[in-house]
Amino acid sequence: MNGRIARVLLSTQYAYMLEYRAEIALWALSGVLPFIMLGVWSQAEAASSLGLDRIQLGRYFLAGFVVRQFTLAWVVFAFEEDALQGRLSPYLLQPLHPLWRYLAAHLAEQATRLPFVAAIAATFFLLQPETFALAAPQRLLLALLATWLAFALNFLLQSSIACLCFWSERASALERLLLIPFLFLSGLVAPLEAYPPAMRQLAYATPFPYMIHFPAQLLAGGPVAVAAGFRAMLGWLLLLLPLCLLLWRTGVRRYTAMGA
Amino acid sequence: MSLVRVDDLGKTYRIAEKQPGLAGTFRHFVKRRHRDVEAVRGVSFTIEAGEVVGFLGPNGAGKTTTLKMLSGLIHPSSGSVEVAGHRPHRRQKAFLEQITLVMGQKQQLIWDLPPLDSLRVNAAIYGLDQGESRRRIGELAEMLELGEELTRPVRKLSLGQRMKAELLAALLHRPAVLFLDEPTLGLDVNAQARVRSFLADYNRRFGATVLLTSHYMADITALCPRVLLIHQGRLFYDGQLSALAERLAPYRQVRLDLARPLPEVPWSDYGELESCEAREVRLLIQPDRLTETLARLLNDLPVVDLEVSDPPIEELIGRLFRQGEVA
Amino acid sequence: MGGAASEWLRYLRTLRRFWGTALASQMEYQLNLLVELVAMAGNLAGSAFLLSLFFGPGQRLGGWRWEEALVVLGIYTLLDGIATSLLRPNLGQIVTHVQQGTLDFVLLKPIDSQFWLSTRTFSPAGLPEIVVGLALVGWAAARAGGSFSPTSLAQAILMLLASVVILYSLWFVLATTSIWFVKTWNSTEVLRAALAAGRYPVSAYPAGLRSFFTVVLPVAFLTTVPAEAILGRASSRWVVSSLLVAAMSLLFSRLFWRLALRSYTSASS
Numbered sequence: 004m005n006g007r008i009a010r011v012l013l014s015t016q017y018a019y020m021l022e023y024r025a026e027i028a029l030w031a032l033s034g035v036l037p038f039i040m041l042g043v044w045s046q047a048e049a050a051s052s053l054g055l056d057r058i059q060l061g062r063y064f065l066a067g068f069v070v071r072q073f074t075l076a077w078v079v080f081a082f083e084e085d086a087l088q089g090r091l092s093p094y095l096l097q098p099l100h101p102l103w104r105y106l107a108a109h110l111a112e113q114a115t116r117l118p119f120v121a122a123i124a125a126t127f128f129l130l131q132p133e134t135f136a137l138a139a140p141q142r143l144l145l146a147l148l149a150t151w152l153a154f155a156l157n158f159l160l161q162s163s164i165a166c167l168c169f170w171s172e173r174a175s176a177l178e179r180l181l182l183i184p185f186l187f188l189s190g191l192v193a194p195l196e197a198y199p200p201a202m203r204q205l206a207y208a209t210p211f212p213y214m215i216h217f218p219a220q221l222l223a224g225g226p227v228a229v230a231a232g233f234r235a236m237l238g239w240l241l242l243l244l245p246l247c248l249l250l251w252r253t254g255v256r257r258y259t260a261m262g263a
Numbered sequence: 264m265s266l267v268r269v270d271d272l273g274k275t276y277r278i279a280e281k282q283p284g285l286a287g288t289f290r291h292f293v294k295r296r297h298r299d300v301e302a303v304r305g306v307s308f309t310i311e312a313g314e315v316v317g318f319l320g321p322n323g324a325g326k327t328t329t330l331k332m333l334s335g336l337i338h339p340s341s342g343s344v345e346v347a348g349h350r351p352h353r354r355q356k357a358f359l360e361q362i363t364l365v366m367g368q369k370q371q372l373i374w375d376l377p378p379l380d381s382l383r384v385n386a387a388i389y390g391l392d393q394g395e396s397r398r399r400i401g402e403l404a405e406m407l408e409l410g411e412e413l414t415r416p417v418r419k420l421s422l423g424q425r426m427k428a429e430l431l432a433a434l435l436h437r438p439a440v441l442f443l444d445e446p447t448l449g450l451d452v453n454a455q456a457r458v459r460s461f462l463a464d465y466n467r468r469f470g471a472t473v474l475l476t477s478h479y480m481a482d483i484t485a486l487c488p489r490v491l492l493i494h495q496g497r498l499f500y501d502g503q504l505s506a507l508a509e510r511l512a513p514y515r516q517v518r519l520d521l522a523r524p525l526p527e528v529p530w531s532d533y534g535e536l537e538s539c540e541a542r543e544v545r546l547l548i549q550p551d552r553l554t555e556t557l558a559r560l561l562n563d564l565p566v567v568d569l570e571v572s573d574p575p576i577e578e579l580i581g582r583l584f585r586q587g588e589v590a
Numbered sequence: 591m592g593g594a595a596s597e598w599l600r601y602l603r604t605l606r607r608f609w610g611t612a613l614a615s616q617m618e619y620q621l622n623l624l625v626e627l628v629a630m631a632g633n634l635a636g637s638a639f640l641l642s643l644f645f646g647p648g649q650r651l652g653g654w655r656w657e658e659a660l661v662v663l664g665i666y667t668l669l670d671g672i673a674t675s676l677l678r679p680n681l682g683q684i685v686t687h688v689q690q691g692t693l694d695f696v697l698l699k700p701i702d703s704q705f706w707l708s709t710r711t712f713s714p715a716g717l718p719e720i721v722v723g724l725a726l727v728g729w730a731a732a733r734a735g736g737s738f739s740p741t742s743l744a745q746a747i748l749m750l751l752a753s754v755v756i757l758y759s760l761w762f763v764l765a766t767t768s769i770w771f772v773k774t775w776n777s778t779e780v781l782r783a784a785l786a787a788g789r790y791p792v793s794a795y796p797a798g799l800r801s802f803f804t805v806v807l808p809v810a811f812l813t814t815v816p817a818e819a820i821l822g823r824a825s826s827r828w829v830v831s832s833l834l835v836a837a838m839s840l841l842f843s844r845l846f847w848r849l850a851l852r853s854y855t856s857a858s859s
Contacts, residue, residue, distance in 0.1 A: 011387040015373065015380050022375040025773045033776070033783040042787070042795045048649045092336050093371045098359040099388045176625040183632035187640065197643055259338040259352055261276070 004103050012104065016111035024115055031119040034071055037064040038127070040192045053197050061134035062223035063194050065127055066146075070218045071191060072120045073113050074154040076161040078105050079178045083168055095255065102162060102251065109158060138224050145229065149218035152236045157214055159243040166247065169254030184209065190216025194225070210239040266347055266440065266472055267310035267333065273341035274303040274328050274496075302328045303496045306342070310474070312439070315466050317487030317504075318476040319580065325496040326476045327444055333474060334364050334442045347439060360389060363438040367448030371429060372417045378428040379413050382435060389436035396435065403431045406468075407461055423454030430461065441465075443475040447482055459485045480577040492580070499583070511579040515553055519544045519560065520568035533560055542567075547574070604701065605709055612679075612711040626715040634722060637663055637789060652793030657734035659791060661817045664726030665750070666789045669812060671719025672754055673782070677761050679713045685768035685775040693769075693854065704847050708762065727820060737822040745824055749816035752836035756811055757785075759839035762847070769850045781807075788813040811835055 020027065041064035044050055045057050082105065085091050094101040128135045138146070164181065167174040186192060188211040195203055195216050206212050213236045220227040280296045303325040310316055318326040331337040332344055335351030335358065344351060349358035372381040379400075386396035404413065407427040412420055420428065426446070434441070443462075447455040463486055466473050477483060483490060483504065490507060492499040500507060517534070521542045530536040533556050534548035548556050553571070560566060641663060645656040654662070684707055687693040696703050736742070761778055768775045784807055787795070792803050792810040803809040811832050818824040 008384075008387045011383050015376065015384050018380060019373055019376055023773070025771070026776055029774055029776045029780055033780040035780075035783050036786055039784075039787045042799045043644070043651075043790050046794060046796050047644050047651060049644045049646050049651075052646050052649070053643075089366065089369045090371065092331075092366070093364060093369075095336065095354065096334060096359055096362065096364050097385075097388055098356045173625070180625055180629050180632070183629055183636060187636035192640055193643060202639075256338070259336060 004099065008099065008103075009107070012107035013111055016107045017114055020108070020111045020115040027112060027115050028119045031072055031116050031123065034068060037068040037071070037191060040064060044193065044197075049197075055194065055197060058134055059223070059225060060194070061131050062136065063219060063225055065124060065134065066219040066222035067191055067215055069120060069124060070150055070153065070215055070222065072116060073150055074157050074214055074218070076109060076154070076157045078109070078158065078161045079165045079168070079175045081105060081108065082165040083175055086168055091258075102247075105162070105165075106158065109154075113154075136224065138222065142221060142224065146218055146221035149213075149221050149232070149236070152233075152240065153214045153218050156210055156236065156239055156243065159240070159247045160210070163243065163247045163250050166250035166254040169258045185211050185214065188212060189214050190219065194220075196226070207235075210236075210243075213239065264348075265309040266312040266314075267308075267474070268345045269309070269333070269342070270307050270344070271342035272303060272306040272329070272332060272339055272344055273301065274325075274332060274337060275340045276300045276302055301496050303332070303339075303493075306493070306496075306498045308491060308498065308501050310472060312472055313466070313470045314489060315463075315473040315487050316475070317483040317490045318474065318493060319478075319480075319483055319490050320493035320499075321581075322478065324493045326493045328496075329493060330442055330444055330474060330476050334362060335359075336364075360436060361439045362442065363433040363436070363440075364442045365429060365433045365444070365446055367426075367445035370417070370425070372425070372432055374418050375416055377414045377416055378420075378432065381417075381432050382413075385432055385435050391436065399435055399437065400431070403434060406464055407431055408457065423450050423457070426450060426454065426458060427461075430458070434465065437469060437471075439471055441471055441473045441475075443473065443477075445477055446475065447477065447479055455479070455481070462486055480575075480580070492583070494583075508579065511583055513549065514547045514574070515550055516572050516574045517546045517548055517553075517557070517560075518570040518572075519546070519564070519566055522565035522567050525564065528564065601701075601705065608710055609712045613714060623715065627718050630718045630722060634667060634726075637667075641789075652791050652795070654791045654793065655734065657730050658817070658821060660730035661727055661734060661736070661820055662791050662813050663789055664723050664728075664730055665753075665813045665816050665820075666723075667719050667726060668723030668750070669753060669757060669788070671716040671721075671723055673716070673757065673761075674719060675713050675716030676709075677758060679711045680708050681761050681765040681778065683707070683710070684765040685772060688768050688854075689772055697851070697855070703851070704762075704844065708758070731820045734821055736820055739822070742819065742822040742824075745829060746816060746820040749819040749824065749829065749832055752832045753812045753816055755836040756808055756839050759836075759843040760808075762843045766843075766847055766850045769854050785809060785812070791817065808835060 041060060044055065044060050044064075050057070050060065082091075085094070091101070094104065160181070161178065164174055164178050167177060171177075188206040188209055190206075190212055195206055195212055198206065206216075213232065217227060217232045217236070219225075221229070277297045277299055280298055306325075306329060318330060320326045328337060332339050333346055333351060335346075335354045338352045347358065347361050349355060351358065372378055373384075382396070382400060386393075391399070400413075404410065407430060409424070409427055409431065412424050412428065413431075417425060417428065430446075441462075446462075447458050450458065459482060462473060462475075465471060473486070475482065475486065488503060488505075489501075490504045491501050492507075514535070516537070521544065524541045526539075530539065530544070530546065534546040534552075537545040537547055539545075557569070557571075561569070638660070641651075641659055642656070644651045645659070651659055684693075687696060687707070696706050699706060731738075760781060764777045764781055767777065787799075787803055787807075788809045792800055792814040795803060800810075804811075815824065815828050815832050818828065
């Protein structure tokens, strides 16, 4: 992998993703869950007793939506499809680690998604003008960094699961399993401040809050421990990166032993 | 030093077994049974640089498995294999840059984009600079008779054009060894012929070693002076195709059209009976007794029409595989 | 007897054969089923926990008590299970048929194409959800003091059936659009995502969303109305509207399908 390969891969994948922009727009639209949850939370009696302000809730869930859009990973599905279609064999015979291809595809897809996410966010601000606020520039930069790290985290986690495709035909089913704790512990359905302290502690023991809650609070201007958060994210990344590469190497060995 | 060296190569798989029916489904769900299948066993051969070799055999014989072991996609269970001084299954960068794999009806090119985009990616991956890659694309495109097809999305190309574009992409880095698995599968007769002539041309021009599997005999006869016959995982024959034909077919095929059906004739007096349907009879006759037998047939029987031919090599090889060994 | 009765019998027998082979092929994937069970348990636990956050001491959600809201969650789980078992495996195949040209084979079979496409297969993956959903509904309704009198039970079942029909029709119509627009095949995913709103009673939403979830995307009819029926407090107005919406949506799906087929068969190649 070098700069030239990266550039060519990214530009080619972007051209490819543009062919699928209708589908990608709909995928962006299917991320409405934060908005549904906002609907419920904004009217809930419980909100005020938990110290959740309506406007802040609006900013949080919008930020959650945006962060989700730019941190989600679909490696498992692409990988499974490639394995089924026999595309994996040619990839293995080229002097480029196949995971780079998937990474390029993800980044290209995010670039294609950007206008649609912006449109949805703009629509939200039109419907709820009081939630609009411009965050401070350093805050914005920190949020951007946190979002990219969250994406890396998610990508590595899903790639590790994708490697399990080498052992089982239905690794995507395991991805579904992981979606459950993600949904409830990442802060996508409720700000973690709404959780009882025991649950909050449980959540922070997992990587999930750093995938949505941490970047979203940074973006929305909510209360969050910045340094501790970044430290935790780096820790998780240092754990997942070697794990993913190891799983890949053992997985390919098995794939070639079983008969490609 | 040979380019390809294979010694006592073997590959065994474990597969799960399931009994049919609903009871079998539940039993399989609870406890799975396995059995071992030897896909390849005891195969040994060497190939020199620049050779064009065909792997021939019925479906499931083990030729694709052998090819995948040579290219590094499958880890052998036993024996050793060395290609261009490397052990293929380690898939080291230096090895990968010298080989290419093309599989019939399997797509490497990006579906929704023109082939040129996929070519750009390959050029970057193999480290070809812009000028060099442009030159090679031009050269290969001319050999393959591809022009504006390179700028059309792959999904808009016909199967034949797609295959040619695939070949272009696969050969851009000018590999020393080409592995081709059923490259003409599904193509129409014209496209097949063009792919064959291209491969022959490529081998002549660049001296690349070509290893090819196919169950289209025409591919083999057109391209491969040397064949390796693989049946039930074992190497049956390794040598010149012409010698094989001679060895397998020490007889000529004779087709008789009779004036009326004659079920009572003792055909074995004339030669080996291949088929007898109403008034059409096919016989296999030794070449040295051909004229004498034909004279007797014309004399003894009411023959309306007669045709003498060489049995097609596919038939010979098919018979060979049914019989189970080379004489 | 009559031609109609034997027709129905033929369809029933076909259904049995469809689902028998589907079961055999699905059970090849042991891991898949196990994962479904664990996923369902986790999902339900998480949803119940999330719901509990709204019910501090003495608090209500849109006027609903905790046990009543659980009934809604139970109905949502039940419907989700039905979607996983019946709707997703079948209606998700429509776009595949269009892409691969195998829709032609379906149209040439001596059996109604909408029936075929809608019931061809069935996935046991949704069964745990259906069972647990029903159990949750029963348990929560008892806790909430709902009556289990024959009339309210009959009403409840009727409303549930109406929900299934409405869900089916919505999904089917969206899946059918892939005959014209293959590139927007995942519009059914947007539907599925939006249906998550059915986890909560419709009165929990602000006024604007409430009308949206009643008129545009009838989530209200899907979970809230059957819940009210089970709790024995369904107003006849809602019951009748629900039945009407179900009938109309089914009819619409049929007409829409005919329109789509006409367009499909008149297009060349």
